[in-house]
Amino acid sequence: xxxxxxxxxxxxxxxxxxxxxxxxxxxxxxxxxxxxxxxxxxxxxxxxxxxxxxxxxxxxxxxxxxxxxxxxxxxxxxxxxxxxxxxxxxxxxxxxxxxxxxxxxxxxxxxxxxxxxxxxxxxxxxxxxxxxxxxxxxxxxxxxxxxxxxxxxxxxxxxxxxxxxxxxxxxxxxxxxxxxxxxxxxxxxxxxxxxxxxxxxxxxxxxxxxxxxxxxxxxxxxxxxxxxxxxxxxxxxxxxxxxxxxxxxxxxxxxxxxxxxxxxxxxxxxxxxxxxxxxxxxxxxxxxxxxxxxxxxxxxxxxxxxxxxxxxxxxxxxxx
Numbered sequence: 118x119x120x121x122x123x124x125x126x127x128x129x130x131x132x133x134x135x136x137x138x139x140x141x142x143x144x145x146x147x148x149x150x151x152x153x154x155x156x157x158x159x160x161x162x163x164x165x166x167x168x169x170x171x172x173x174x175x176x177x178x179x180x181x182x183x184x185x186x187x188x189x190x191x192x193x194x195x196x197x198x199x200x201x202x203x204x205x206x207x208x209x210x211x212x213x214x215x216x217x218x219x220x221x222x223x224x225x226x227x228x229x230x231x232x233x234x235x236x237x238x239x240x241x242x243x244x245x246x247x248x249x250x251x252x253x254x255x256x257x258x259x260x261x262x263x264x265x266x267x268x269x270x271x272x273x274x275x276x277x278x279x280x281x282x283x284x285x286x287x288x289x290x291x292x293x294x295x296x297x298x299x300x301x302x303x304x305x306x307x308x309x310x311x312x313x314x315x316x317x318x319x320x321x322x323x324x325x326x327x328x329x330x331x332x333x334x335x336x337x338x339x340x341x342x343x344x345x346x347x348x349x350x351x352x353x354x355x356x357x358x359x360x361x362x363x364x365x366x367x368x369x370x371x372x373x374x375x376x377x378x379x380x381x382x383x384x385x386x387x388x389x390x391x392x393x394x395x396x397x398x399x400x401x402x403x404x405x406x407x408x409x410x411x412x413x414x415x416x417x418x419x420x421x422x423x424x425x426x427x428x429x430x431x432x433x434x435x436x437x
Contacts, residue, residue, distance in 0.1 A: 129158045133176065136165070141176040148174075229342045230333050237340045241322070241330060244342075245272075248325035251282045253356050255321040258288065266296075270303045277308030286356075286363050289315040290401055292371055293383065302372035312363035315400050326353050384411040389431040394424070 132155050136143050143165070148156055156174065159165040163182040165174045231240050245252070273283060285304075291297045292313055301311050320337065322330040329352045333339035343349060387397045398408045412424065421427035 125162060125164075126155070126158065128155045129162070129164075132156065133159055133164055136174070136176050143174045145172045145174065227344045230339055231342060232339045234338065237330075240340075240342060244324050244328055244330075245276065248327055249276060249279055249281045250325050251323075252276065252284070253321075253323040253326075253353070254283075254285045255318050255356065255359065256285055256287055257318060257320055258291070266300045266303065269300060270307055273304050273309050274307040283309040284360065285309060285311045286318070286359055287311060287313050288318070289313045289364075290403065292366055292368075293401065293403070298368060298371050301366070302368040305368045311368065312360065312365055314359055314363040316362070318359060321352060321356065323349065323353055323356060326350070329353075384408055385415055385431055388412065388415070388424075388428050391428060 132152060143156075145167075156165065160167065160174070163185060164177055164179060166177050167174055231237050276283060283304075287297065287301070291301070305311055320332050324330075326349060327344065329343040329349045331341050331343065331352075333341040343352075383401055384397055387400060392400065394405060394408050394412060397403075398405045401408070412427070415431070416422075416424075416427050419427055419430045421430055
């Protein structure tokens with residue numbers, strides 16, 4: 118059935134009126150060449166009816182046409198509703214195969230070990246599609262490689278636009294790493310909430326507070342997918358404790374500046390609070406040699422002979 122013409126062009130309307138004024142009939146032989154397309158439109162709409170034996174086109178009551186079109190649309194709508202009801206059954210066999218695939222167990226307390234980075238990523242992507250309301254993650258070391266930034270940000274944006282909430286914790290040294298800072302700034306803009314935590318932690322992901330993913334090998338080549346409600350609840354509460362302890366970061370502002378300057382300022386801030394060189398290195402995830410280099414430049418800036426004198430002067434400068 119051809120789709121009914123609902124938006125009748127002005128030329129067709131004018132020709133229809135002209136035919137009515139001429140008695141409601143138009144001889145085929147009298148149709149000018151330039152009006153052929155317009156006549157065809159009126160025929161397709163049903164406003165003209167062809168009597169081939171007489172070689173005449175006759176005008177049809179527009180009310181009859183609109184009644185017919187309305188009935189056709191209602192019938193089409195009914196067919197579409199029926200088809201919509203049938204859609205869930207169309208891929209039943211494939212859905213059954215998906216559910217029975219060796220990827221997930223539905224029993225309480227089920228844990229599945231997945232081996233290989235590619236298989237882990239595939240399983241996580243499946244879960245993200247199924248469980249798209251909330252994603253919680255602990256990422257020691259910060260964001261993934263810079264070459265994957267576009268893909269990471271695109272996935273995060275789609276997740277957030279679909280209504281999902283993303284919260285991530287990096288280790289505190291992440292804000293001193295340029296590529297990580299830039300990715301974090303883009304992720305934040307896409308809707309992800311990212312904080313940093315100044316204490317050690319292990320990698321973790323929790324989706325919809327239903328499935329938790331943790332490393333199952335020292336090199337992260339295997340992962341455990343945990344669905345035990347008690348274990349997942351414990352890990353959620355552990356994450357929330359970390360989240361409260363973590364510090365918010367203005368990633369966009371940090372991305373606009375120099376990471377070297379950011380590290381320099383962090384060392385100075387902690388030094389002014391009385392932390393030792395070793396404590397600062399541990400807190401920021403830096404080597405003691407790197408911290409010593411920052412301190413040496415700070416001593417030059419403040420013309421301080423000793424570490425104690427430098428800390429004292431910096432506290433005075435910050436309180437001034």
